[in-house]
Amino acid sequence: MTNPNVELSSAYQTILKVVEQVEPRIAAATRAELTDQRASLKLIASENYASLPVLATMGTWLSDKYAEGTVGHRFYAGCQNIDTVESVAAEHARELFGAEYAYAQPHSGIDANLTAFWAILANKIEGPALTEFGAKTVNDLTEADWATLRKRFGEQKMLGMSLDAGGHLTHGFRPNISGKMFDQRSYGTDPTTQLLDYDQIATAAREFKPLILVAGYSAYPRRINFAKMKEIADEIGAVFMVDMAHFAGLVAGKVFKGEEDPIPYADVVTTTTHKSLRGPRGGLVMAKEEYAPSVDRGCPLVLGGPLSHMMAAKAVALAEARTPAFQEYAQNVADNAKSLAEGLMSRGSKLVTDGTDNHIVLLDVSSFGLTGRQAESALLDAGVVTNRNSVPSDPNGAWYTSGVRLGTPALTSRGFGAAEFDRVAELIVEVLTNTEAAMASTGKPGKAKYTIADGVADRVKAATDELLDAHPLYPGLEL
Template identity: 55%
Template sequence: YWAILSTRIEMPALGKLGETNLSHLERKDWETLRQAMGNQRLLGLDYYSGGHLTHGYRNNVSARMFDAYTYSVNRDTKLLDYDEIEKMAMEIKPLILLAGYSAYPRLIDFKRMRDIADKCGAVFMVDMAHFAGLVAGGVFTGNYNPVAHAQVVTTTTHKTLRGPRGGMVLCTKEFQEAMEKGCPLVIGGPLPHIMASKAVSFTEAAQPGFKTYAKKIVENAKALAEALVREGNELSTGGTDNHLMLIDVRKYNITGRQAESALRECGVTLNRNSLPFDPNGPWYTSGLRAGTPAVTTLGMGKPEMAEIAAIITLVLKNITAEISKKDNAPSKAKYRIAEAAKSEATKRVHTLLDKYPVYPELDLEFLKKEFAK
């Protein structure tokens, strides 16, 4: 964000004033520039439609830095409506048109989004934190590869890219100078060991085996989504084209928070997640977000996706919301899970993990014996 503001707003303003250094500005000119920097418009994907908090969510600093607007998915299809996004962009005229997601299960046409950005005069920025590994692995190509179309691309390195906790920014030459000043003007304290870890992860991502991994992630995601639907679950948009999916739990008369907690009790780690136009809000939610990168890394395939879907469904069917003694209404947080279902689900999870251990090279029994004394 800072590099775009600096390049598109700060530097042209300094040029008009005949200056090259902010420190030389009179107080009045500095205040005018400061207000201009803080009133630029950002148009990003709405949080409830799968956008990230940093894409203009009002409680996030991004909505303090910008005059933030959001576009949503279509209420009926739950898909992005590019014609509607273009209409909004032409009306709002944002400095930045932002694409990317943390919970959108379909592909984004980044070429179409770049065309919209060019038409309204915006900088096209993409947050590919969640799907960078699918880009590096060659699964997202053509119109669906953001690097080929965006002017600025940001990503974490620890999700599908499978590297250390950290980040990376790619940009066109226009923003290079400002981007290279990001440290120390925006961030500081570079961590050499993390930099080295990133280099290792990028090297791994360039290997042929990483392409197999990335392709398998999507294959497993589609298999898991199809299995969940066969088990009677409802998914937002009906399935997935990437590594994640959203399970609508309202048919079980529970919230996402209750489902998340009950599944965790059984050894299944998912997170509660808002659905588009979610009546339960961002805290309790009506959905669960599931993804396949971790289980793919463990070596699981389509048969295991079917088993995971069956375990998830077993748990969901056996959760009951507790009734509040205060108002006799179902709780959105407290719940009960049938002990028999919990026992069976936990046993099946352990069976899977025994077959696909997280660290197969470690002798866990030996470690327990030697260190858990």
């Protein structure tokens, strides 16, 4: 079998030459990005490498078509091919995850969550109101009816995981639209174990009585028991929503099964299609059938016209995720995270929850006398790309932080295994051990400034280059 990377190499060269004739800076930046990605030890948990077929699907004339509406019910003529694209993407999502219904239009994770939030509100508030007001559709509601509805929409409650415990900003963080839409409260983790305490969540839910109970995370290195969360939601009559953007690939790859698989338990599930799912940047909503009519109104409710080329790329990525090879990949992601965590802990590092059982390792860098921002910058100097992240009850806040979030999906895509991730752990510890916080201009210890011992960054960069050279990115693709 020929290498598709080699086959596409000449095609990409031709494409970039065409781009270069119009705007050479964009062509140069595109080439430079591939060079940078090839030379970086990428440990950002939310990033991955899409396959070349997925990347190629994004760059087609499907981009040129408007297709507001849903399959078979568009507001523009000539959408028969877009109907096919959207239907195939939704079909793959349903079959891959075992969902009753799937919606492939959201442009991003936040768009998927906004679609889900408003679909739930419409289902639980707008729907019953139609009967109350004697209306057949929303178009039959009077201005007085809408005034009543707006008040009801604005009085709803949501309970989600707090940002510093590992939740996501779209789960009710005040500066985010979710924190402004809802009367919001957060649940955290146990102060001692840093694990979710389901009894505490149940107590908070009984007291607050939210319309929506949200589960999911962006920086929690453990799995969730969705059966227990569903019990809590059912007890108080809440809609149970799961944002699985970070761990969708582990669900798709059957690493998360039984009570750790959210699909059988959640009323509505949202996800991105990149991250651990290894597809294009975009979102999906999956739901029980009763929510399908409300979710289908995502456009024009909160979305504009669907990005047809991105839906096509989602379909290709979801087809790839339905293969045994992807299941093997997903298991490797989880196994490699354990190897990385064990490698760090064996060298004296402190991890939030003392380990991991998903794809995330959350390193508390305060034991090195550093802030997350200092550690992130020092590691970047040595060719290790991470992102700073809050730890539970973080004394340094969300900007400087006390942690660094690490993830294994991207390097697993490049073929890294347990031995390589143990070596990565060794290099991380070498950098941080040899980094010191520097004084700010005020003469006090700074939260951003740092110094690395002479020669350390170069030595570690050479070691990372050796690891990366053994596992090339898109081998055969030359630009």
